[in-house]
Amino acid sequence: MTRRERLCYFLALHRTGLTVAALSLALLVYPLVERNPYTLGVTNLIALHVIVVLGLNLFIGYAGQISLGHAAFFALGAYGTAVATVTGQLPAWVAMAGVAALVALLALVLGLAALRLSGHYLAMATLGFNIVVHTVLLQWDAVTGGPSGFSGIPPLAVGAFAFDSEWRFHFLVWGFVLLALLLCLNLVRSGVGRGLAALAGDETAAAALGVDIRRAKVQVFVLSAVLASLAGSLFAHCYGYVSPDSFDIFASADLVIMVVVGGMGSIWGSLFGAALITVLPEWLEIFATYKDFVHGGVLVLVLMFLPQGLVTGLVDLVRVRLALRRRGDVAA
Amino acid sequence: MAFSDLLQFLFAGLTSGAIYALIALGFCVVNNTMGIVNFVQVDFVSLGGMLMFSALFAFGLPIPLGVLAAVAGVAIVAMLVERLGLRPARSDHHLVLIFLTVGLSIILRGAMKLIWGKNRMAVPPLTPDEPVRLLGATVLPQALWILVLTVAAILLLTWFFYRTPLGLAMRAVADNPTAAAVVGIRAGRVRLVSFALAGALGGLAGVLVTPITTLSYDVGVLLGLKGFAAAILGGFGSFPGAILGGLGLGVLESLSAGYISSAYKDVCAFVVLLMVLFIRPQGLLGK
Secondary structure (H helix, E strand, O other): OOHHHHHHHHHHHOHHHHHHHHHHHHHHHHHHHOOOHHHHHHHHHHHHHHHHHHHHHHHHHHHOOOOOOHHHHHHHHHHHHHHHHHHOOOOHHHHHHHHHHHHHHHHHHHHHHHOOOOOOHHHHHHHHHHHHHHHHHHHOHHHHOHHHOEEOOOOOEEOOEEOOOHHHHHHHHHHHHHHHHHHHHHHHOOHHHHHHHHHHHOHHHHHHOOOOHHHHHHHHHHHHHHHHHHHHHHHHHHHOEEOHHHHOHHHHHHHHHHHHHHOOOOHHHHHHHHHHHHHHHHHOHHHHHOHHHHHHHHHHHHHHHOOOOHHHHHHHHHHHHHHHHHHHHHHO | OOHHHHHHHHHHHHHHHHHHHHHHHHHHHHHHHHOOOOOOHHHHHHHHHHHHHHHHHOOOOOHHHHHHHHHHHHHHHHHHHHHHHHOOOOOOOHHHHHHHHHHHHHHHHHHHHHHHOOOOEOOOOOOOOOOEEEOOEEEOHHHHHHHHHHHHHHHHHHHHHHHOHHHHHHHHHHHOHHHHHHOOOOHHHHHHHHHHHHHHHHHHHHHHHOOOOOEOOOHHHHHHHHHHHHHHHHOOOOHHHHHHHHHHHHHHHHHHHHHOOOOOHHHHHHHHHHHHHHHOOOOOOOO
């Protein structure tokens, strides 16, 4: 092998690790260049969405199931730590872990019930769950503050160092994103992940090859719920205020749109989908005014023309073109 | 607890139950021909109320004509949704189709918000509101209309499915799509008709219920989801199940609101939904 071939081989072999390293480096440098708190606020919001979308994407893309209730897990994470730290006076990190464990339990029960049947019962069960959670948040004034929301949530802190500005929070939340990203990237290449990929391809075939379908689906559902809950806790500690409006069923629909736009089953796509859908309304006034049309339209167009997602779809398109051209060259 | 109270709750429950039954039937029709959960069903309900409102106030139609125009209008929109929104999809993967209905539902809701605005509106009842006394309970004429027209719609639907060639074709597709295709039944037409039926059922539910609730662009979301819960309760895909599930859910909800707590009335439907999935996931009349 020449040196160039060896380099190419190295790059191809370690492409995932190298991309993660490059992303981490970019994230380290970014806040040094960008000091505007508004912009940092937007990227932090992207990060919070990415954490949820990574989990949801594993569930939709790999388990082939639909959840329209992840905003509810997000809400439980947010309100859970809010109530535990302010009313219950628990340390924030303990509250975060505790709430995540409770959410895992809840997701386990919900998943076991709804995944008993094949078909898309979970979609409606989670949607119903979201409405229940939203109603309870609105009605249970004494604990949740009702429609006016819950405020005064302290920022997270390590020792005396509090993550109390957008700039400091950037490192915390993107740190979590990188952890979640590594977890997902490694998971899909493990035995469990290969089982899931088989499941996404064909349930019957996967079952014939010894994948415990129901168990695998429930596991991914719980994992995605835990990620959503953690993101919710981060959300609460970042803004110091939560209100039921951020967690209605339309928020869940937005999360699903992020997954679809990024590409179902594409982990890197999750980053792109979350970023695009978060930025669109911030970017242009008209996108915020006609948010329904933009979000619905994006979802419909992507599903119709690039059902594998915007990034994966376009990459595939280019690859096919290149391959055709190469063949044309050979023929000529 | 007084007997008249119980009767009052039962009547209220049957009234909303009839609405849930209509919506649940809409879900079942589409599920049986396409095998998907059609999220747009939810918006057919709001659209029915909206069209009724415009037919009465913008075009000045008399009430019976207004009902017909609204129901037909929603059926046409539903056919457009199928023809332009679902059929061009290059995939028949269920996940893709279901997500498409989610997207179309968002767009339709946005369109309604744009056309009719965000304000709550009032639709007049079919006949003037003079409460009728019945066995010690007070019943609004609108509630009676709901029950009568729901029964009429169900009879019409039964006639369609069992006495017309198209109805036979649709039952064939529901029973076995491959065999139906083999004997030359055109799948596209059956899907189109199933959407039209779902739209008409949802639209009728919207026309009937909005005088009691109020009308806004998202009134159908909660009603539609309860309709789905009703369909699950009865056994998803089964028509008698949808009717039984709708009435059962309506009564349960009304009783829980009357005797337990009205603030958490909306939660009842989903508790029922989850219980059904836990205990008897195939529903009351499911296979």
